[in-house]
Amino acid sequence: xxxxxxxxxxAEGGPRISVSQVGxxxxxxxxxxxxxxxxxxxxxxxxxxxxxxKLVIAPGLLSGSIAxxxxxxxxxxxxPLTGGIKESNAGGQAxxxxxxxxxxxxxxxxxxxxxxxxxxxxxxxxxxxxVDNSLKMLGNYSTVEKLxxxxxxxxxxITIGPAGEMKLAAASIACTDMEGRPTRHAGRGGVxxxxxxxxxxxxxxxxxxxGMRAPKDPEKFxxxxxxxxxxxxxxxxxxxxxAAYGTNVLTNVLNEAGGYPTHNFTWGRFEGHTKxxxxxxxxxxxxxxGLATHGCHRGxxxxxxxxxxxxxxxxxxxxxxxxTVWAHGGxxxxxxxxxxxxxxxxxxxxxxDTIEMGATIGVCMEAGLAKFGDAEAAINLIKQxxxxxxxxxxxxxxxxxxxxxxxxERVPVVKxxxxxxxxxxxxxxxxxxxxxxxxxxxxxxxxxxxxNILGIGGKVDPLSPEGQVELSRDLQIATAAVDSTGxxxxxxxxxxxxxxxxxxxxxxxxxxxxxxxxxxxxxxLGKSVLRNExxxxxxxxxxxxxxxxxxxxxxxxxxxxxxxxxxxxxELDRVFSF
Amino acid sequence: MLEDQKMISxxxxxxxxIFQEGFFIESRLGANVKDIxxxxxxxxxxxxxxxxxxxxxxxKAVDNIETARLSDGCILTLSGAMPGLVGxxxxxxxxxxxxxxxxxxxxxxxxxxxxxxxxxxxxxxxxIQELGPKLLKQGVLVNKKQLGKLLDETSKLDTGxxxxxxxxxxxxxxxxxxxxxxxxxxTCQAQ
Numbered sequence: 001x002x003x004x005x006x007x008x009x010x011a012e013g014g015p016r017i018s019v020s021q022v023g024x025x026x027x028x029x030x031x032x033x034x035x036x037x038x039x040x041x042x043x044x045x046x047x048x049x050x051x052x053x054k055l056v057i058a059p060g061l062l063s064g065s066i067a068x069x070x071x072x073x074x075x076x077x078x079x080p081l082t083g084g085i086k087e088s089n090a091g092g093q094a095x096x097x098x099x100x101x102x103x104x105x106x107x108x109x110x111x112x113x114x115x116x117x118x119x120x121x122x123x124x125x126x127x128x129x130x131v132d133n134s135l136k137m138l139g140n141y142s143t144v145e146k147l148x149x150x151x152x153x154x155x156x157x158i159t160i161g162p163a164g165e166m167k168l169a170a171a172s173i174a175c176t177d178m179e180g181r182p183t184r185h186a187g188r189g190g191v192x193x194x195x196x197x198x199x200x201x202x203x204x205x206x207x208x209x210x211g212m213r214a215p216k217d218p219e220k221f222x223x224x225x226x227x228x229x230x231x232x233x234x235x236x237x238x239x240x241x242x243a244a245y246g247t248n249v250l251t252n253v254l255n256e257a258g259g260y261p262t263h264n265f266t267w268g269r270f271e272g273h274t275k276x277x278x279x280x281x282x283x284x285x286x287x288x289x290g291l292a293t294h295g296c297h298r299g300x301x302x303x304x305x306x307x308x309x310x311x312x313x314x315x316x317x318x319x320x321x322x323x324t325v326w327a328h329g330g331x332x333x334x335x336x337x338x339x340x341x342x343x344x345x346x347x348x349x350x351x352x353d354t355i356e357m358g359a360t361i362g363v364c365m366e367a368g369l370a371k372f373g374d375a376e377a378a379i380n381l382i383k384q385x386x387x388x389x390x391x392x393x394x395x396x397x398x399x400x401x402x403x404x405x406x407x408x409e410r411v412p413v414v415k416x417x418x419x420x421x422x423x424x425x426x427x428x429x430x431x432x433x434x435x436x437x438x439x440x441x442x443x444x445x446x447x448x449x450x451x452n453i454l455g456i457g458g459k460v461d462p463l464s465p466e467g468q469v470e471l472s473r474d475l476q477i478a479t480a481a482v483d484s485t486g487x488x489x490x491x492x493x494x495x496x497x498x499x500x501x502x503x504x505x506x507x508x509x510x511x512x513x514x515x516x517x518x519x520x521x522x523x524x525l526g527k528s529v530l531r532n533e534x535x536x537x538x539x540x541x542x543x544x545x546x547x548x549x550x551x552x553x554x555x556x557x558x559x560x561x562x563x564x565x566x567x568x569x570x571e572l573d574r575v576f577s578f
Numbered sequence: 579m580l581e582d583q584k585m586i587s588x589x590x591x592x593x594x595x596i597f598q599e600g601f602f603i604e605s606r607l608g609a610n611v612k613d614i615x616x617x618x619x620x621x622x623x624x625x626x627x628x629x630x631x632x633x634x635x636x637x638k639a640v641d642n643i644e645t646a647r648l649s650d651g652c653i654l655t656l657s658g659a660m661p662g663l664v665g666x667x668x669x670x671x672x673x674x675x676x677x678x679x680x681x682x683x684x685x686x687x688x689x690x691x692x693x694x695x696x697x698x699x700x701x702x703x704x705x706i707q708e709l710g711p712k713l714l715k716q717g718v719l720v721n722k723k724q725l726g727k728l729l730d731e732t733s734k735l736d737t738g739x740x741x742x743x744x745x746x747x748x749x750x751x752x753x754x755x756x757x758x759x760x761x762x763x764x765t766c767q768a769q
Contacts, residue, residue: 236659237659237665238661241659241660241704242661244703245703247661249660249703250660252657252700252702253668253703254664256655256657256702257639257668259681274595274598274599277598279594279598279702279703426680426681427678428678429674429676429678430663467676471674471676471677475663493659496666561680563680
């Protein structure tokens with residue numbers, strides 16, 4: 001993983017490919033690398049869909065090795081949704097395959113002059129780019145089916161759907177899973193629109209003939225990975241709860257806590273929660289011959305995903321995640337798992353972020369375009385996006401734009417990105433992260449590795465109401481570091497509770513690269529990522545005024561606990577004081 | 579009669595909506611939650627400490643189950659360890675409890691006298707598998723609406739007759755009925 005593949009889509013005479021050594025970016029992977037390249041090479045004030053923006057696709061530091069759960073792919077650019085820097089990541093096979101081919105990153109830059117649709121083919125012999133206008137405006141499923149006919153089942157595919165081609169701000173980038181389905185999405189921030197602006201519809205990546213990446217110290221690496229896997233398997237979340245019920249196991253618990261945003265963040269509980277809970281979903285999947293336990297990429301030991309079949313026993317989509325079930329379900333008053341799964345399928349096919357679209361439909365319902373609870377109307381609204389109607393293009397531009405167009409005051413966004421499935425009035429700490437993350441509202445931005453394990457910022461009394469700012473900051477730092485390894489963020493649960501599992505992660509990195517990193521070095525990596533991102537945003541025009549939640553979170557009390565968001569502006573402004 | 583294990587799985591599936599929505603138990607009140615879980619549900623202190631990671635009383639996240647107390651008509655919710663930062667911060671005495679301090683449970687200042695009362699209990703995720711068989715055997719109280727739905731769902735099952743053969747219904751009053759199931763299970767995990 002020592003080279004960067006660059007494709008200048010706007011080069012004279014057509015797209016030009018070059019391969020260079022990683023050079024100054026050596027030692028970086030995943031989010032650390034995407035954010036370093038974007039912050040150094042992209043003018044912060046450029047138009048996100050213009051020639052100056054770059055789309056950076058980077059596997060993590062441990063991707064392509066035998067390290068368990070190391071298959072996350074980072075995608076970075078200036079976001080057309082937020083206007084700031086973006087790192088969005090996805091599971092699936094792509095990260096492992098790219099890493100084995102030796103690429104630390106693929107960088108798409110420039111802008112094509114002609115209206116052609118391109119595909120990029122990458123294998124052990126190199127890379128080439130071809131025009132393939134037969135792929136134009138196909139859904140992700142049809143695109144992958146067509147490419148698989150041409151290139152076989154072995155490669156993995158990174159594609160965009162019609163939403164990306166239309167350059168809509170909620171457009172995602174799809175990566176194929178173990179079964180070759182385009183179900184794993186870098187969803188947030190409109191990264192699909194940036195890929196669309198480069199004229200690239202698909203990357204076909206085939207690692208045939210490329211071996212597993214070899215560690216510098218194979219014995220130490222093997223032992224660290226053994227400890228790593230043991231740690232993941234013995235933990236009650238990573239070893240039991242996630243596998244049995246998937247991330248949607250959170251529905252009941254958030255609902256009970258009164259922090260489950262319902263009817264466009266009007267209430268904190270949803271009457272129909274048991275009909276769409278992870279427990280009910282897992283039972284339904286099993287009854288229909290689907291899978292309630294399944295990995296999203298090879299080498300995953302947690303297997304928090306699944307396969308959702310329709311009522312006739314035919315494949316419909318992968319197991320919808322908690323955030324998807326919430327966004328299209330409780331947030332819109334919909335308690336029908338079949339309808340939610342259909343919305344997930346449509347989002348995946350059109351190439352849309354499920355969180356952004358669920359929030360957008362919620363805003364539409366508040367505006368009166370459909371009634372809360374009307375699943376058929378929600379499906380029709382998403383179909384408008386796929387069809388590219390005028391209304392569909394508005395919706396596909398996200399909740400903030402939709403709210404403006406239809407005059408809705410309650411629009412749940414920060415930096416124009418929709419809030420995920422946890423109401424910050426019930427859980428103030430997550431509100432701090434939503435408000436201050438350089439990514440916009442993002443539940444994964446402050447997710448990982450216990451602050452008390454890393455020792456960033458000193459110990460925090462867990463039962464004190466104070467310290468939420470410090471916790472959020474430390475979690476954001478730790479998460480930025482984990483996002484750079486290629487590790488799935490869900491490892492955080494095992495690492496959080498088991499210091500020896502965290503040590504195993506550091507041991508793996510050290511054994512792989514021949515380094516002697518400490519926990520402090522990992523923290524420093526996370527800080528440097530955040531500094532890069534923060535600086536980019538400041539140069540792009542962001543101020544502390546952008547690090548705030550929408551007014552209704554401060555003004556409208558959330559039932560059933562009737563609480564408001566109470567973290568002060570001064571406290572929010574302390575988050576980045578490191 | 580179906581094999582016990584298959585029957586238990588079928589019953590757990592059948593009871594899943596009730597477990598999630600909440601059933602009722604007659605319980606001692608005034609004592610702390612840990613004592614009550616051990617005495618009323620018959621689980622060990624180790625099970626309470628190690629397996630019940632997340633506890634709510636009336637939707638408020640509980641940190642110390644040895645000071646938390648149940649009152650008549652309250653709702654007690656039990657869950658395993660949850661994923662995600664927000665899941666982690668809901669855990670009892672977790673590292674991230676401060677993140678949800680606005681919805682944390684505060685124990686009553688005054689101790690109430692011990693008496694008996696009705697408590698609504700919800701069990702989620704791993705608790706359904708681990709406490710479910712024991713609860714099915716010792717019996718839970720369900721309201722009229724829940725019982726009607728349960729009987730309706732049972733009648734739709736191929737094994738509906740078997741289920742009915744093993745179900746006992748004892749009305750407590752006009753609204754609540756105790757239901758329990760007879761099977762020879764030795765697999766109740768929450769011992």
